[in-house]
Amino acid sequence: MKEIRAAELHRKWMKTDPDYAREFVALAAEYALASAMIEARSRAGITQEELARRMKTTQAVIARLESGRVKPSTRTLERFAAATGTRLRIYFEPAVVRRKSRPRHAKVRLRAA
Numbered sequence: 001m002k003e004i005r006a007a008e009l010h011r012k013w014m015k016t017d018p019d020y021a022r023e024f025v026a027l028a029a030e031y032a033l034a035s036a037m038i039e040a041r042s043r044a045g046i047t048q049e050e051l052a053r054r055m056k057t058t059q060a061v062i063a064r065l066e067s068g069r070v071k072p073s074t075r076t077l078e079r080f081a082a083a084t085g086t087r088l089r090i091y092f093e094p095a096v097v098r099r100k101s102r103p104r105h106a107k108v109r110l111r112a113a
Helices: 006-016 018-044 048-055 059-067 074-084
Strands: 086-091 107-112
Touching: 006 018, 018 048, 018 059, 018 074, 018 086, 048 059, 048 074, 074 086
Parallel strands: none
Antiparallel strands: 086 107
16 A cells, blocks of 8 residues: 655645645644744743643643644733743734735734743
8 A cells, every 4th residue: 555645645635626725725824823832832942731830721721722723812822922931923914916815814923032
């Protein structure tokens, strides 16, 4: 049985499956936020458990935030930034003109203080 790597399937589906490509793009902003949160925690050198203690929550909540399955409030992002020693910056940037329009998402960045 031939093994197929996930990256290969992703490339194929992005080219051949418009529904897959549309959903992937729609979720990209959420996963970018989750990735930024994981990176901020990693740079701070702390575990999910330690981050949870600093934020006065549970490790399960941190895991959900980092999974990209939940959309955190601005207040939660502020607490996250404080607990990781980063500064929260939220900004809007102009949408790039494309042939097919699609919803644009705000960018959120966590930066070291």
